[in-house]
Amino acid sequence: MNSAVDAPSQSELDDFRAQVSAWLKDNKPADPGFLLPQTFMEVGSDQQLDFLREWQHKLWSAGYLGMAWPKEYGGQGVPAIYQVIADAEMRRVGVPIAFNVIGLGWAGPLILHRGSDEEKQKYLKNILSAEDIWCQGFSEPDHGSDLGNVQTRAVRDGDDYVINGTKIWTTMGNYAKYMILLARTNPEAERKYDGLSFFLSPMQVDGVDPRPIQKLTGEYGFTETFFTDARIPASCLMGEEGEGWKIAMQTLQYERGAEAGAAGGLMQVRVVIDDVIECLKGVTRDGKPLLEDPVIRDELVKLMIEEKAHSLSGRRAGIPALTSDYPFSLNLSGKLRSSEYARRMRKFAVAAQGGHGGLYVGDDDALDAGFWQRAYLNNFSTTIGGGTSQIQANIVGEHVLGLPK
């Protein structure tokens, strides 16, 4: 991003890796005594929020978040490779997530690329420091994955827009100060996409009512957000009226990490099959260790093969000679493969526990404090959210294989 800076040498990068690794080890928070969210979609209590806010602030204060963003907006102004290294070390050391994901990975990069200087000054630093939490208002109750059909209305009235409608699955809607909002300014537009506009919309105004949704885990993390004649300043409009669809699609590009413009930090705690094996070590079946049971072993090895293949496919995706048959296959199927694998792995981790599989968070006898039970249920957010696996399979079938709609 900041190409004015000379490319760093390998030894500089190695030094940096050692430095960030040492800092992370020294500053990794102690176990807080309650289960921490594995993703930003699981922040369900003030206790969890306060913890994660403090951690993100600490990470940023130490200079390991938003490294590639300009200094005047709270960043470090160094090449993105530094953030990539810092993120890799965070994953390796296993620190908590940088939870302000919509700000760090969506709104922030968008403002950096398209925003006015005033908007950059106003928003960016507070995204990094976790002072301002951001949420996203794309999905609506009746339209699921079909963003083109957004019905929430924004009507210009003098210096304001008046918003009416309902958004759903607003992550941290009850904690957020701002929302990136997709709303319809022109219901008459010939193409439904051309009637949409994009707003950096304040949440703490009259007429905005985020009501927490209780998830299947019993916890909170999302809201349904009702807009009833909510007035927001006209200056909240990003770009021009009618550019909403284009800008919304642009925000999705940043998700892929620091090199794509995101501020960095872990978006989710990585859970791997070795963690499942570790959990199952003490479990017995037929009076013998579960891990000696041939059926269980075969299932575990199937999962291990799949996990390894996903990891290798990430490398293969970068080798054009080995992706020539269906060049977009690995990229377009990535979400489908990884979320479905994660679901099946967690499902297995609960099912294989024997009687312990029936316990839940809060029971002292639960294995790993009930982590797998909760993780399995929460993982449906990844196979449903952002386009269900079934929609993803349609996309891959139609766009990779060329199958008819």
Next chain:
Amino acid sequence: MSNILSFTDEQAMILDSAREFCREKSPVSAVRELLSSETAFSRQTWDEMVALGWPSLAIPEAYGGAGLGFGSIVPIAESMGRALLSTPLFSTTLAAQAILRAGQNAHKEYWLPQLAAGTAATVALLDGGDWGATSTSCAAARDGDSITLSGEKWFVADAGVAAAFVVWCELDGGSALVLVESDMLAADAIQPHAMLDETKRAAKLNLEGVTVPAANLLDAANADGVLRDLQLLGALLVAAEATGSTGACLDTVVDYLKTRKQFGKLIGSYQALKHPTVDILCDLDAARSLIYHAATLLDAAEAGAELDQDTEIACRMAKAQAVEALTFAGDRAVQFHGGMGFTYECDAQLYIRRAQYSQQQFGDAWHHRKRLAGLLLDSAA
């Protein structure tokens, strides 16, 4: 565990030219013409492969080979599988690896240049159908300067055209590998199997009373280790071939789903067919990543060196994944072609027959996952 995957420009060139060659030489009409032939391959195509140097790739330069890693055969095997093109390349390659890994200098100097130049050879490892057997009922007995064999071997690939057989037998209470030349066999020693996969040929090899010079005993201090490595290399070749066949099978399914109409709609628009077809693609992608991972590890190893644990894991994972992918793809290919799929004329039969044969060769998916469990779960305990 290693997670490397790299592909050199040289390998990219091999892949490119191999795909082009196989596509040109082996359209499905040519595959079908060979189904009922004696050898299941075209002599002319084999000669051209030899001219391209394919049998020589993984043979060291000192023995007349190209001196590339074993991984360089993976793109060729994948390309052959894609075109359902059979030749004695895999059999000959494995026999060369057996001689390279277990032979004395004299064996290598005599045989490897010949195999590099296109003399076909094969390996005879299996008694019956159990790839997991740890001993063989095929016995060798010393008799002065010669060795007399007994018993029989099954699934000896390309036996009808092989000039030499590397045979696993038991000698002095342990495993041994003996080189049997075709002129040492009885006239009716080779009994072809009726093959489920009609693009392949394999036979029972009757070794009862076959006498070979004692000099034909390969010098494997660690015959069991060499046998394991041969099985792993064979498994990888079949995995690469099966991956190619899965790609071709997927293309066949996709073509049909895009052209066949039922109830007024292209059948590919039905999610009941579309989604499993995407599953085939994802299974194929996993297999492809695993075979080239194994190839990467093998290319990094010294020629003929015992395979390390990472490579063993990689070969076994590749085999388990690739044959499961092809079996699923072939099975769905028949089903999705409807009544047409039930006919001999439909190409789906070629893939499902290939799938079930590939599943067995060098151990099926359960066989390899069982061994992976030992490698991956017990060491962690």
